[in-house]
Amino acid sequence: MFSIGDLSRRTGVKVPTIRYYEQMGLVAAPERSDGNQRRYGRQELERLAFVRHARDLGFGVDDIRALIELSGHPDQPCGHADSIAAEQLASVREKIARLKRLETELERIATCCDGKTVGDCYVIRALSDHALCADDHA
Amino acid sequence: MFSIGDLSRRTGVKVPTIRYYEQMGLVAAPERSDGNQRRYGRQELERLAFVRHARDLGFGVDDIRALIELSGHPDQPCGHADSIAAEQLASVREKIARLKRLETELERIATCCDGKTVGDCYVIRALSDHALCADDHA
DNA sequence: GTAATTCCTCTAGTCACTAGAGCTTCAAGA
């Protein structure tokens, strides 16, 4: 049996975040001590580690709820879990693609400024005039 | 002179977002018609385009305020503008690096599942057991 | 026994918007 602080140290999830996850239904409300403090066991630790891991991988709260629900039914087909993961992968790839376009544009903007004053600063001019951009990062 | 709707169509910034930018001080409060509706001119259009462009590039509101402030002083040295842009570039690069680590891990998770039920689904097992992960994406 | 630490609940703030209610103004056609 450990306290919320112990659980926090073991999982790397901050104390208020654990309480928030409980409120959101990602982890079950645990037993309480006589003085009304939360007391956790091994099962809760594993569940929280699962949640933390899924969050680290960028899954949203709703996805995680669905994955937890699924993990409680080991006999069901796992197509749904697969598709949640595949969607997350697609969304990560999209974000990477978008950020790479930004990177290209920012490189051009941030490294081309050889003016000394704002008046001829390439950063400012590029922001003022979208036409100076190489591609359509919008 | 155009209305907020015209401005929205010309810049691609939604009407409530324009009002929000005004509230945040990113664009100046414009003249009003007799009936209290906003009336914009060319200058406001350019300013909003600047803001939109900077937002598209991922700059935060505070950065944009600073860049606008700078662009109003063409005689000052532009080192500050450069450093804002350089910081933004660094932050974009960091995000890309992080997302790539996630991508690698998600690829492993999402493509390795050849089980038929949740019980032996690799997605669920991988989330339960961080030790299955190749690298430290946390 | 006491002092320091940790815990509790509750509210409110973050960022950059977005949605909706309830009302007024504007522009175009009859």
Next chain:
DNA sequence: TCTTGAAGCTCTAGTGACTAGAGGAATTAC
């Protein structure tokens, strides 16, 4: 000129995933 429907106005509240702080109670270490 009248009417109708779109577009405008302000204000409040909601989004996601936390984070911060107030004010007080419980636990733990010495």
